[in-house]
Amino acid sequence: MSHHVVEARGLGYVYPDGTPALADVSFRITHGEAVAVVGANGAGKSTLLLQLAGCLLPSSGEVRIGEVPVTAQTVARIRRSAGLVFQDPDDQLFMPTVAEDVAFGPLNAGLPPEEVERRVAGALERVGMSRIKDRPPYKLSAGEKRAAALATVLAMEPDVLVMDEPSSHLDPRGRRRLIEWLVSFAHTRIMATHDLELALEVCSRVIVMEGGAVVADGPIRDVLNDEKGMLAHGLERPHSLRHAHPH
């Protein structure tokens, strides 16, 4: 199942206005892995995610999703296999009702109506949002919006889930539910987050970014436990690791 492999090789990106955002980023994420991308504000996390979802094209180096390089020619295919969950659900939900919003992607993929209906029902069921399917997205609570946004992406049945700050704006119960979903998904999962406790529960690996470059990449417990390293990159050693007792 090489579909689910995500790879960056010497990836660099400069925004059209000349702002450099990524420099020589390389990593390989394999099938079913859950990886957290952490770093201070402005470290390049969001730009990296846009690259991985085929929303931006590299200025230098390359990104490969399922062994296919992301180029202007392959980008439509890439977008079908990588689902991007935006930081602000309001950016993601733009249709008159939740159900129509969830149907938007499958319809664009040209699926027959029965299959679209099945996917919409399935995705909403998966995030426990079947009851709000006929409501307009802007009337939902933050937690419902997050769930609906997740459903819009799940309905496309992507191989790779790319998420920007999945736990922002969520109350503790909503966050807990999100963690349970993220753990249960079989997709390759890549999430940019400041919620290090969530990263510890969901991910086995972490990539630390600073100034558009990867400064650490390894097993999450080892990297986040390095107090000095964490402080140097504008982060903190998570609370739960500080008080963990060795067994």
Next chain:
Amino acid sequence: MNAGHWLEVDRLEELARLEAPAQRVDARVKAVVTLVFVVCVMSYSRYQVSALMPFFLYPIAMLARGRIPAGYLFRKILMAAPFALAVAVFNPFFDRAPMAALGPVTISGGWLSFASVMLRFLLTVGAALILVACTGMHRLCAGLESLGMPRVFAVQLLFLHRYLFVVAEEGGRMTRSLEMRGARLRALPGRVYGSLLGHLLMRALARADRVYRAMVARGFDGEIRLLRPTSLRGSDWGFLLGWTAFFVAARIWNLADLLGGLLSGGVS
């Protein structure tokens, strides 16, 4: 936390989701009927007032059959009223030739044409708003596209509508933050206004960009697709033929005068 409320733009979309007879009519049929309506109303001469009266039947019927509150619609029409006023307001001053008499009061041509412009404005803008209110922008654009409107225009229209929400939301947030810091929108110095508007534009652009990205990320390629593609039913054909026939009849014969003639026993 929807700041779009102060423009009530979302209200039209909410109305479009009601399960009412007017909402169930096919979008294409409603678009064609509205077009015929507008063409008929606009084709009258500038002094015509009485012949316009029968055309009020259509908006009134649609308001009733679509459960659209008349007060809300009227407020929306008022927002566009300054444009029509600007066109018509000088007519009474320049055109003082007496044209009709209402008892002892003589009415000049200018006042007649003023009334005619305002009535036609009320009818056409009302009909267009009703079309959106009982169809919804998404369905309407898809309908227009399948009627042969070039896709670029249909998508532009859809985005323009979506952009309205975006600007309204951003604007609402900015006004709230101003108010929280004790400023009043009306009492701001010009310099602050300039900066505020500039910010609004930049923020709205950035947000529109993110929304577009989200659409593209889910495979949007410029074609508007609907979950339930509509097909024309018998009632749709009835709606189309019935109203078109009525508009054409009202255009050919002055129904108001005919009715008046009938009621007064043909004496006048």
